[in-house]
Amino acid sequence: MAEVVLETQALTMRFGGVVASDNVNFKLRARELRCLIGPNGAGKSTFFKCVTGLLTPTEGQVFMRGQETTGWMPHQIASLGVGIKTQTPNVMDNLSVFENIWLAARRFHSVDEAKHKAEAVIERLALNSIARSDLGNLAHGERQRVELGLVAVGDPWLVLLDEPAAGMSAEDVERMTEIIHELTKTAAVVIVEHDMQFIRSIAQTVTVFHQGAVLMEDHVDKVMSDETVRNVYLGKKAG
Numbered sequence: 001m002a003e004v005v006l007e008t009q010a011l012t013m014r015f016g017g018v019v020a021s022d023n024v025n026f027k028l029r030a031r032e033l034r035c036l037i038g039p040n041g042a043g044k045s046t047f048f049k050c051v052t053g054l055l056t057p058t059e060g061q062v063f064m065r066g067q068e069t070t071g072w073m074p075h076q077i078a079s080l081g082v083g084i085k086t087q088t089p090n091v092m093d094n095l096s097v098f099e100n101i102w103l104a105a106r107r108f109h110s111v112d113e114a115k116h117k118a119e120a121v122i123e124r125l126a127l128n129s130i131a132r133s134d135l136g137n138l139a140h141g142e143r144q145r146v147e148l149g150l151v152a153v154g155d156p157w158l159v160l161l162d163e164p165a166a167g168m169s170a171e172d173v174e175r176m177t178e179i180i181h182e183l184t185k186t187a188a189v190v191i192v193e194h195d196m197q198f199i200r201s202i203a204q205t206v207t208v209f210h211q212g213a214v215l216m217e218d219h220v221d222k223v224m225s226d227e228t229v230r231n232v233y234l235g236k237k238a239g
């Protein structure tokens with residue numbers, strides 16, 4: 001069986017009296033693709049933030065390739081070879097796509113290597129046609145793809161994405177799907193997502209969150225036809 005690259009043990013996050021993440025035991029193996037789903041307020045973002053270092057869990061532990069990372073800062077986690085895309089854009093509008101990706105590559109590589117790396121990522125993610133355009137002139141979907149380029153340039157073995165398809169057109173979502181499949185050739189990928197069409201097009205296994213806890217973890221088709229899950233999405237009490 002493939003190596004476990006991400007694991008949480010009894011991960012719990014409280015905000016005052018609110019248990020936003022409730023005793024979550026999660027495991028992801030090398031090159032696995034997993035979507036985290038659930039209705040609004042289910043605890044997906046809180047879990048994502050605890051794993052990516054934006055929050056320190058109140059209780060429990062996070063492990064990446066067996067290394068405990070609980071309480072680490074996002075840049076420390078990134079230095080392990082983990083690519084993180086949050087909902088806050090991390091790009092410079094007045095620089096071109098190539099320059100943005102080159103700058104990200106410089107964090108890991110020498111000047112010359114960074115150039116080769118940036119060119120390779122642009123090729124790999126099919127960004128050639130917009131490589132010389134300034135970020136500020138790009139459409140929303142294109143910017144999202146460039147942000148995945150910034151993630152890919154570090155050759156991550158684990159990629160953590162918060163709503164990469166948010167606000168995208170159907171065509172953009174299709175391109176994003178291709179990029180994510182490309183990433184899974186070399187990395188395990190976790191995606192927090194709302195867009196069910198997108199989830200169906202990329203995911204095999206999904207983890208459903210409800211009231212901070214994992215309600216179900218199974219194949220996307222099985223999950224979507226499950227009555228408890230359907231009730232949770234419709235706001236009925238989970239039985």
Ligand SMILES: Nc1ncnc2c1ncn2[C@@H]1O[C@H](COP(=O)(O)OP(=O)(O)OP(=O)(O)O)[C@@H](O)[C@H]1O
Pocket residue numbers: 015018019020038039040041042043044045046047209
């Ligand atoms: N900083 C915070 N302070 C207090 N409560 C919070 C904070 N962040 C999240 N919560 C609460 O924790 C619970 C889980 O929220 P979270 O944002 O993780 O859910 P979510 O599944 O990501 O929701 P959405 O799909 O709407 O983004 C909610 O009840 C929310 O109000």
